[in-house]
Amino acid sequence: MESKAVESSKELQEQRLDMEKLKYCFECGICTASCPIMEIIPNHYNPRILLEQIILDLDKVLKEEEALWLCAWCYRCQRKCPQGLKLPEIFLPIEKIAAEQGYLQGFERAYKRIGREIPLPIVCSWVCFHPERAQIKETTINKVIKRYITDYRSKQKASTKLKSHEEKIAIIGSGPAGLTAAYELTRKGYPTTVFESFPEAGGMLRKCIPDFRLPKDTVDAEIEYLKSLGVKIKNNITIGKDITIKDLFHRGYKAVFIAIGTQESRKLGIEGENLKGIFHAVEFLTQANLGKEVKIGDKVVVIGGGGVAIDVAMTALRLGAKEVQLVCLESREEMPSHEPEIQEALDEGIIFNVSWGPKRFLRSGDKVVGVELIRCASVFDEDGGFNPSFDETVTKTIETDSVIVAIGQASGLSALGEEIETFRGRVIVDPMTMETSMPGVFAGGDVVLGPATVAEAIICGKRAATSIEDYLKAKKSSRS
């Protein structure tokens, strides 16, 4: 066992030097400064130090390092890294070797940590930490979740005595940002109510992330736990329609956290987009997640190159499509979805049409029957801004029974009223306190960041909970 491990570590050393130019790390620490997991558990996860440990003592990392398993795949580090290092993809082969060699000590220690210190730990196990990408078996993951998360929680609940404050807090939206804030504030002893427009709680975890990525009984378990701690969730209430933010203050709430995410699918705005057989990602995934029938036919075209487009394409296959073609403006290297997701889609037989853009939809009566594409010559301008240019002389047509447009999501900001300042479709907040332009109103998650990740939504919810407590304490002391 020992010699096999050392042998594969040596192979890995060689691979790693080829991979991602790891040796070019400046040790500037920007990866660490931008990492949401580092912010939650600073003493146990530091991507820069993990990189250094990999170079200095790979065998130790393989055998026992819990940090190896704590990257949340948000790619924030890569977006900020001056060298563009893709840390999640650097850590993955090392995780794979640890799993292959049976070195699961670090993995188990990581799960003990996740159970105690990461909000929504069961959800995060599936959609943030991705141990399955290292080929850890589902049965092993479930066993570890039970041992370190579920069991720990039942003991924690039995021994927790919550202190209590009188100030009521309203949370708008029950996605990971809202649920995290509700969890943290409830634990601090504040009566907290979550208002949710959808009939069930969970935000994108419930509505859009497909079941094959995140089983819905996992979301149920997480929400049941929060309710058992005292979090109240009121469904079927839309802020801005049934009640306004001002009304919430009139009803005695002393602070509000807006976590409404991005629920509206962006439209292409091209000829034929209203034809029958054309769907948009959020609505399509919501119908599929609710188990409602969506008639997509045999041939499906998905437009978009991000992770949502990949989820849409893989969902279409599961709904019975015989052929799914994905079309995106970007080249394979520029696609915003990440390598493991792209690989999964290719493995399932999804056909990629990269560097193409849709020009118009073709119709037969009121039904879509095809998409005409034009060659995308470049996606970004000299300053790196999204500014696609096309070569109209190069075209092709794909015949199809249905099209699903997955080119991004936007927030329904009109619900918030004029007091909340916004810019380019997002709520503006102080990045440290998450406070908006309206006193006592905080915001976080996708409504502030644009479509992001669960880990980033969680960190916003945590920060907001701390700031709301500070705000309420300051108000109380100014009165006394």
Ligand SMILES: Cc1cc2nc3c(=O)[nH]c(=O)nc-3n(C[C@H](O)[C@H](O)[C@H](O)COP(=O)(O)OP(=O)(O)OC[C@H]3O[C@@H](n4cnc5c(N)ncnc54)[C@H](O)[C@@H]3O)c2cc1C
């Ligand atoms: C298809 C898909 C797959 C994804 N996969 C992953 C993944 O694998 N890993 C990952 O980390 N991230 C993933 N994400 C991103 C992740 O789901 C989001 O970043 C995250 O859910 C954002 O959390 P949030 O709390 O800000 O908003 P949301 O999760 O969007 O929750 C907002 C909630 O607010 C409610 N709401 C909206 N308006 C109102 C209103 N006016 N009144 C009351 N309630 C309102 C909505 O109904 C919703 O329930 C995925 C997203 C999608 C769409």
